[in-house]
Amino acid sequence: MRRPDSLIGRLRFSNWPVTAKVMAAPLVSLIALAAMTVLAWQALTTQRVAIITNLSRLEAVLDRAYEVSHHLASVEANLYKLSMWSEIGVRGAELEGTLRSINYGLERAATDIAMLEGAELEGVDKLREAFGIYRQNTSQAVLLILRNATLGAVATRGGHKTYAEVEAQAQALGSNASEQFRQATEEAAATSDRLIRNFVILSLLGAFVAVAASIAASRAIIRPVTGLVRTIRALLQGDLATPVPHTARRDEIGSIAVSVQELQRALVSNRELAQEREQKQAELEFIAAHDGLTGVANRKAFDAYLDKAAQAVGPDGELIFLLVDLDSFKPINDAYGHEAGDTVLKVLAQRYRNLVRPGDMVARLGGDEFAIVIVSQEGSRDPEHFAKRVLEATVNPVRHGPRELRVGASIGVAGSQSVPGGAQALMGAADRAMYVAKQEKRPSYAVYSPQMAPQRYGLEDKEEIERALREGEFVLHYQPKVALADNGHAGFEALARWRHPQRGLLTPDKFLPRIDSFGLQADFTMQMARQAVADLKRFGELGLDSGGVSLNLEESMLATRSGMDELRRLVMENQPLARLITLEITEDVFIARAAETIRDNVDMLAALGIRISMDDFGTGYGSFKHLREFTIHELKIDCEFVHGIGRDRSAEVIIDGFLAIASGLGAVVVAEGIETRAQARYLLQRGCQFGQGFLFCRPIPFEAAVEYLNEQQTRSCAG
Structure with missing residues (x-):
């Protein structure tokens, strides 16, 4: 069951549908015009009836008044004829007819006067009174005439005055009737004027009502629409707090207002999302920086x-x-x-x-x-x-x-x-x-x-080094490492060379000091590392087992985490090759004040799968106890001790000690600078597994290394 207030709310003009509001003004105008037309028709009909009625009454009165005069004139004529009967010889039937005519005229006049009395006209009483006297006189005159013509004639002449009175009263009655008709007509005209005036007033009132209804309808439509347009503009300008009007209405305007309100909510939600995104973006930018x-x-x-x-x-x-x-x-x-x-x-x-x-x-x-x-x-x-x-x-x-x-x-x-x-x-x-x-x-x-810097260099030297880095003039040569037991291939050590356009092939002692002096160690080391990784890929693509590549890494690069960032990224981008890469460090890192940082960096590289080699072991100032603090996979015996084999007993004792230490650490040993078969045999007898030096092969470019591996592979297959 509907609530009364809900029904009342629906009946409110503001809740009407827009179509109903638009049609309201024309409908009101039509209703008003129809009402005024009906009133005008009724007024004109009433006026017509009144005029016709008055006219009919006037005609009847005038006819009766005329008939009275006519009948009395006939009576007068017959009286005159009767008074002169002796002279004109009225006799018998003619006399009788004359008397009947007189009597008929009097009766008809009496009848007409009676009818005039029914019309209730002013003066009819006087006419009746005058007619009564006249009738009485006429009757007496007829009797006198019948008795004595002379006396009758005299009486007849005396009755003319009474006839004149009756005639005057009849004419007065006609005049009164005409006056009453005129008054009635004037009243009808006044009524008509009043009706016309009322019609005009009603027309104006209807027009006013129609205009008012039109204005109300237009306001009921335009004003809410204008308000909603202002609200939409405010929303578009960013004022999302502005209230949305007319949302409680139940017409089309209310539907539009609800849609605008939903738009407002969407805009508010979008702004909140945008603010949240901006905040998150700012947070992400802050975190990123x-x-x-x-x-x-x-x-x-x-x-x-x-x-x-x-x-x-x-x-x-x-x-x-x-x-x-x-x-x-x-x-x-x-x-x-x-x-x-x-x-x-x-x-x-x-x-x-x-x-x-x-x-x-x-x-x-x-x-x-x-x-x-x-x-x-x-x-x-x-x-x-x-x-x-x-x-x-x-x-x-x-x-x-x-x-x-x-x-x-x-x-x-x-x-x-x-x-x-x-x-x-x-x-x-x-x-x-x-x-x-x-x-x-x-x-x-x-x-x-x-x-x-160990040596001062000029701007030309710096530009030359930078050009060499840019043009790729620094290249790697590879010195094979061999298994001393069978001279089988066991990997390469990558050694940097400068292919100078004028001076030919230069060894590191000719260019590393300049690289160090200009602070370009990181750029140089990373270029060599990238080249070594690329060559490892090429070996694999050619179906050759390179056995891995060793690279020298300077202490200065290991001492800072910033120097290791690019190297770590390179290894992570080429993770499958990590097991084939060995980084060589010197024992001086043990006593450096950056030893903690170096150890952390070494551990980080080892965790990525890189093998760590201690290069030139025994030539620095490190103590044996520091070996326990580093992850070491390989120890390299410096060529200084290798060259003392067979000539310096202390060198041989030191080598034996290195081999014992390596065995205890679980690290392999590589002897550098082997130049004779005797050195190779001695090292093998003492338990050294691998070696490198001019006895086996000098450092060679990549193309020669490919040929070397092919020969090793062929020899292995032939064996």
């Missing part, structure tokens, strides 16, 4: 900043780059857990941020390595003074619960004015300075100077 633990910039953001800053610094300004590598950080993680280590990193990152100005940058490059870049305008920032402040901020204890944790740092500092060549050269110089700082036995810093 910042270190998740410390909140400072990460390596990607740092590289982009350094490149732009190096290009933007003016001729009077200087870009100062500090590379900070924490010392004694790993023991904190081992002793107190990673939470303690994270606390140290976060506190130090905040301290570094407190030291810099807006426009400078602090970044965590990875692990326990930070980078700081400051901009000095016209010597406003002293690199050495700033390095001292960074070192002080680092060595100050870090509170973690009840404990005070302490770390040291090796800081390399380089300024753009003393290191030409852009961002990469600046990083290389800071890396070299940090390496120098790590040689100290305590937390320290070192400011890069050209004297840190």
Whole structure:
């Protein structure tokens, strides 16, 4: 059952359908015009009836009044005839006819007067009274005439006055009837005028009602539509909080309003989604450019900043780059857990941020390595003074619960004015300075100077090295490693050569110092590594078993995590070849102050499947106990000891000791620089499995290595 208020709500004009609202005004106008037409028709009909009635009454009155006069005139004529009967000789039937005519005229006049009395006209009483007198006189005159013609004639002449009175009353009655008709007509005209006036008023009222209905209908349609248009414009302009009107209506306008409200909700939802996307995008951009633990910039953001800053610094300004590598950080993680280590990193990152100005940058490059870049305008920032402040901020204890944790740092500092060549050269110089700082036995810093390079080279030398890297002039030659038991192939050592366009083939001692001095070690090493991986693929495509390739890796590259990023990516992109790659390091890494970082990097490479070889074992300052701290798959006996076989008993004793150590570590042994059969036999007898040297083969280019492998394969098949 419907609720009454619901029914009332439906009857409201605002809830009418738009079609009904549009038709309302014409319908009201038609109804009003129809009503006025009916009223006018009724008025005209009434007027016509009134006029016809009055006219009929007037005709009847006038006819009766005329008949009265006519009958009385006939009576008068017959009386005159009767009075003159003796002279004109009226006798017998003629007399009788005359008397009857007189009597008939009187009766008819009496009848007409009676009918006039029924019309209730003014003056009919006087006519009746005058007629009564006249009738009485006439009757007396007839009797006198019949008795005495002379007296009758006299009486007849005396009756003319009464006749004149009756005649006058009859005419007065006609005049009264005409006056009443005129009055009735005037009343009818007045009524008609009143009806016309009412018709006009009703017409105007109907027109007003129609106009009002039209205005109401138009307002009921246009005003809500205008309001909805304003709302839509506000929504399009971004004002999504504006209220949507007319949503409670039950007509088409209400349906449109509900649709606009749904649009508003969709826009609000879309804006919320857009804001959420923007927030997430900002968060993702922040995450992409910042270190998740410390909140400072990460390596990607740092590289982009350094490149732009190096290009933007003016001729009077200087870009100062500090590379900070924490010392004694790993023991904190081992002793107190990673939470303690994270606390140290976060506190130090905040301290570094407190030291810099807006426009400078602090970044965590990875692990326990930070980078700081400051901009000095016209010597406003002293690199050495700033390095001292960074070192002080680092060595100050870090509170973690009840404990005070302490770390040291090796800081390399380089300024753009003393290191030409852009961002990469600046990083290389800071890396070299940090390496120098790590040689100290305590937390320290070192400011890069050209004297840190073994030899000073000019701009032409730098351009020549860069051109050689760009043009691919640095190539790899491969020296085979053989199994001493049967001289079978056991792999290659990749050795860099410079195919110089003018000077021919150059060995590393002719170009590595220049590469080091310009801070291009990482570029050079990565180019050689990529070439070795490519050659391994080519060996495989030719169906040849290369036995793997060994590459030399410098300590300076191992000492920083940043130097290992590209190498790690290269290995991960070529994971199936990882087992065929051996990286050779020297034992000097044991005593380097960056030993912790180097060990972490070595462990990371080993975890990727890379084999680690200790090159030139026994020539450095490392102790045997350090071997336990590194993942070592292979030990290489330096050629200095191999050349002492048969001539220096101490060299032979040392070799025997190396072989015993390798056996205990589970590592294979490769002897370098074997030049004689006696050396090869001695090493084999003492348990050395593999060797390399001029006795077997010199370093050869890739094409010759392919031929060498083919020969080895042919010999193996023939055997």
